[in-house]
Amino acid sequence: MLFSVQVEVRLREGIADPQGATIERSLPQLGFDGVQGVRVGKLIRFDVEAVDEAAARAEVTDLCARFLTNPVIEDSEIAVRAAAGSER
Amino acid sequence: MLFSVQVEVRLREGIADPQGATIERSLPQLGFDGVQGVRVGKLIRFDVEAVDEAAARAEVTDLCARFLTNPVIEDSEIAVRAAAGSER
Numbered sequence: 593m594l595f596s597v598q599v600e601v602r603l604r605e606g607i608a609d610p611q612g613a614t615i616e617r618s619l620p621q622l623g624f625d626g627v628q629g630v631r632v633g634k635l636i637r638f639d640v641e642a643v644d645e646a647a648a649r650a651e652v653t654d655l656c657a658r659f660l661t662n663p664v665i666e667d668s669e670i671a672v673r674a675a676a677g678s679e680r
Numbered sequence: 681m682l683f684s685v686q687v688e689v690r691l692r693e694g695i696a697d698p699q700g701a702t703i704e705r706s707l708p709q710l711g712f713d714g715v716q717g718v719r720v721g722k723l724i725r726f727d728v729e730a731v732d733e734a735a736a737r738a739e740v741t742d743l744c745a746r747f748l749t750n751p752v753i754e755d756s757e758i759a760v761r762a763a764a765g766s767e768r
Contacts, residue, residue, distance in 0.1 A: 600723055615724070615748070624743050626729030635688055635723040636703070641714030655712050660703070 594675040595640050595648040599656055599668055602633030607665045636660060639675055648672050682763040683728050683736040687744055687756055690721030695753045724748060727763055736760050 603609050612630035619627050642648035649672045656668045691697050700718035707715050730736035737760045744756045 602723070602725075612724075612726075616726070619743070619747070622747060624739065624747075626739075627743075628727050628729075630724065630726040633723045633725070635690070635721045636700075636718065637690075637721070638700075638704070638718040639716050641716075651712065651714075655707070655715075659707070659710060659712075 593642065593644065593648075595642060595645065595672050596675045597638055597640055597648070597652050598671040599636045599652065599660055600633055601636065601656075601661050601666050601668050602631060604665055604667050640672075645672055645674070681730065681732065681736075683730060683733065683760050684763045685726055685728055685736065685740050686759040687724045687740065687748055688721055688758075689724065689744075689749050689754050689756050690719060692753055692755050728760075733760055733762070 609631050611632040615632070616627060616630040619625075640648050640651060642651060649670065652670050652672060656670060657663060661668045697719050699720040703720070704715060704718040707713075728736050728739060730739060737758065740758050740760060744758060745751060749756045
């Protein structure tokens, strides 16, 4: 069965986010006021073939810890759902 | 009122995603099979001060088009909700 996976990778609380800080600093000059706390993360989407949702989630959790994130400075959040039209 | 905003910036369909392709190519060597269609996007979170949700959404939409995305190659999806504890 095919599952659609969405992994959000974001910097942990307290870890400096220079990309977000740069966006935040630039906005007032462009006329956007009142924006604060900008944090930039990654959103990785893919499909994974697995026997059931639990197996898909286990594979993705492992994948996140070993490859997609740096657990020292990053947190991840995983969403797994059956891909449309994957029931056969 | 303070609103929590989440902007997903992703490459449009059909635009090459070298970062996603690299992840996809590397996975079988690490023992992860059955992963396909990897696409890497950005997820930008911030808070914005606005009179109501419509105003917040309008500001963020403008911000996206002018600053956060390159509309030629990127799509964006915006989620706005009242920040916790912002009702006063």
